[in-house]
Amino acid sequence: MTMRRKHTKKEEEEEEEEEECEEEITACSMVASEVQIEGGQYCFFVFVLLLVRSLPSAAGSMSSQAVKLRADDNYVVMDNGILEVYFSKKGGFITAIQYNGVDNLLEVLNEADDRGYWDIVWNEADSTGTTGIYERVMGTSYEVIVQNDEKLEISFTKTWDRSSMEEKQSPLNIDIRYVMLRNSSGLYCYSIFEHRKEWPAFNVPQIRMVFKLRKDKFNYMAIADNKQRLMALPDDRLPTRGRTLVPPEAVLLVDPIEPQFKGEVDDKYQYSSNNKDIKVHGWISSKSETNPAMGFWVIIPTNEFQSGGPLKQNLTSHVGPISLAMFLSSHYAGEDVVMRVQRNESWKKVFGPIFVYLNTSSENQLQPSLWNDAKDQMSKQVQSWPYDFPASGDFHKSHQRGSVYGTLKVQDRFISDHHILAEGAYIGLAPPGEPGSWQTECKGYQFWTQTNKRGFFSINNIHSGNYNLYAWIPGFIGDYCNNVVLTIKPGSKVNVGEIVYEPPRNGPTLWEIGIPDRSAAEFYVPDPNPNYINTLYLNHPDRFRQHGLWERYADLYPNEDLIYTVGHSDYRKHWFFAHVTRKRDDGTYHGTTWQIKFKLHNVQKNGTYKLRLALAAVNFSELQVRVNNPKEDPPMFTSGLIGKDNAIARHGIHGLYRLYNIDLSSHLLVKDDNIIYLTQTIANGPFQGIMYDYIRLEGPPSHK
Template structure:
């Protein structure tokens, strides 16, 4: 018994002392704790090996950091050890600007492992000094190519997870249109954009293994640094034969967010992260996902991280609180708010629409409901912001007409903010739900699959002829209005009709309000009862339709009609949408 007790005591002491360690063999840094071993190549800053303790299974084929789809790479000029204690190991890699650099930027990449980290934290900092050349980029990403024969379960949201095709099934696949779509040997078409993510509520994505129970996840305590913030949608995970690609686009423009465009003489810096590369092992991919979600919740509670030493990372922050209600202007009653969002962004006249903002950080809260909602946005970097809000069931986005100043260590209470929904008069009819998506329409709840837009000519051979009071939005109104191939291969528009009856003519003007959830580079116009078409409204391209999304650039349009143009009995409004 004495011997057994002594052995047990010794084991406990060794475990407690071990903590986290750093090994430098001249070629690589090895970060290791009781849970994971991570190896980083010194001359590239790339992750070269990831393993869980007690399991010899290698996670990676390879990993890299780059820009603009690989056209610009992260090129290490030096590396250094930031911290090396039993509690905290951190290494940094630098790509400093010179006259031969592709970008006018300093890059600083850090990998951090604490003694209890189940994986490793990743952080990237960009700095542009006034004497650096002008720089423009659309993408900055961290890519980990996991072994697809092991990591064969992809998951990006609670309801978006699946087993992926094997490498053999993907080999020699038939390229479809768009070019990223690929028809595999089973007949299925896989499209990498089918697993894109909306930043608004996102906190985890990655892969798990059906055979081993291993999981590899990106866990985000905050998305404050993401260009476009709560408005942004971007690519996340997909697969390519032997590789399961786990990607984080720290800056991305796949859904119209636009380029980061830094001018010469501009002093700018931004820190992306830290975020956690989380490793786990569970009884099933679903269990691994559930565990990763729980870790995301725990990491959010730690934000901003106290252990970060990178210059420019803001730990002293403030908060913004208040109450929001939106009234029906005709009754002055509060409208019921559901899944409401409150955001803090930069002024549109200075930084562009929120979808395209990249220069600063943004903050938000979501999933609010009630007739009058209290909100609080925590951990806001001190500065001046514009408050914007929207809600499911209410048409419009509402902007507070005063700027909001946030001070470190303090809460800024904006008080009771009351907005009025824009209404010209009582609603005669409505098609769909104001929720900034097209999910309630035909195919809207299955948008994450390639080729739905090609089904339109067969499913609507006579185009859309929607009868108010008779037609069903889930069957008779398509989720997107597309042009179709015509004679000679040219695309032709197919006008959509809305048919409705009136017992009497309206007085004054009638207004048709159209809420656009997403759009391609196209133009929209309308007519009433076969009359003259309205002036065309040009729509921006957010790539949402061809990249299998359901939410892009939200926009509201108004078309006005004279009362005399209506008829007693049947009337018809026609929507003309053409590809530009």
């Protein structure tokens, strides 16, 4: 009996393409017969019609050229007929990207090692803070990993040894890989970082990849459907044209080269976004007589290799023009997310691949055309994850991964006698830890999804390894964490069944302020000072991205602090988005005390009430709580010094989530009028403060 060989995926795709081609030719034949095209004219007609049908509306040019590699003593060049990418043989820096007739999309005015590169900020193990030694990763060894007509993968490696300590190099082996595929309008970039257990301990606040584009070509930035605009030049930030504000990343454009930007504030942190939302961002060049418009896009198909989970905020693109791929950073979280690798600890992690995508358009509406095409490409990359082409054995292919599925419900007897379907919950796998530890986890991988209307979830393509299952649910406080370590093996499909989260709850809700969603966005965000405007965020959902909003508190409350009256005040109008310090006329800063006034129709004797304080962000603050006695010393509750999020200064509406559950003895409360005093005591500058997520007062379990 003759056995029929099973076709490979590639052969099946080729057969499908052949069938599609035959269908196209048949269609062409019908058109040709209708217009009476015969002989040699027919063959030419078919060729032209097929060519026109194959052209993408806003994509890079197609090419049938095999992927080629050229190398000399100084440079390595990857070329697939659509683009050519030049690397310095010493260092592995991307020095040039040739595309669409342009000799280099990267900034030619910069040094060769300052155009496209990986970098790391690190420090010795006993250091504190989020700064350190800046190291641009320099590969000292070059190797061709794969070379054929369809794919080219090259490697630049940095190898650490004891002599590297004198050169202030991080104790890491770093293997930087670049992959170019046939007929692909872009470049894949990934790296493998490794620390061996016999090497010194050290800290890492930041790992990223940087692309610096030509300022004479790229002037339009797009990071989301509603975050797109023409951008100023980097020259406009120089002292001769701009005035540095506080913090120094913000610059007021006083005399920009393009007058339309005069009076605006430019700050890279205004364009930050959550990891889960950073899928594609980049730049569009202006169209000229000699060149159509081009797009340069950084596509991040998954955030599984980024630190801090889906809500961690990171930089995207900003004035330069610069585009970033942030893998590890302390932004919006502070020292809590600095990676600390210990002596005798082995650690290895793959960052990426990310995809640098190039496209072009000659359409009149070039910006929507290029952006929409970039989003389509992003969707294709997401659907293709995990990629099957990276040659490194450290990158897990689909057959090396597993999945977890189940249903999440909520039990809160003061809301419902039945389980509540956890619709829209964020649920994911991260290395084992305490509830909420995924926020600061930065050594391993994380895999997240959201539940559907029935609370069902399926988490796919999970690296082999050990994990806890974590969740948080909009509308409910606190964090879920299972108490069983899940071991994921290649091909495994783990059914966790029905899991139930019981959010913190002691008694019925007497009153509440805000929405438990880990953000302060629902509170009152004031209009910005007209002298510090970013026009993108005027009448925008992210209006909190405007510069200097912290100063508006003193404008609105020059002498007295905020007073919120339950039952009368509206948190959307009367609860300032950040509990900040107040600057006095003498230039000094002072702590502030907010009041929550409320009535109790009766007080249950010998009962315990519960105050829930969910915080969306904190920066170098101490929160003190007093009840009905503003001078109580010591206060009935203090958080102590907490937080290094710096979300206020960096225009973020959240940082790290914290939840405090405070017992209030009934003897502290009185019938009718009560006041809770919230004091932020530390006041060394403008950026100490707290963003509240949600506040709730619960009565005793039997309260009526």
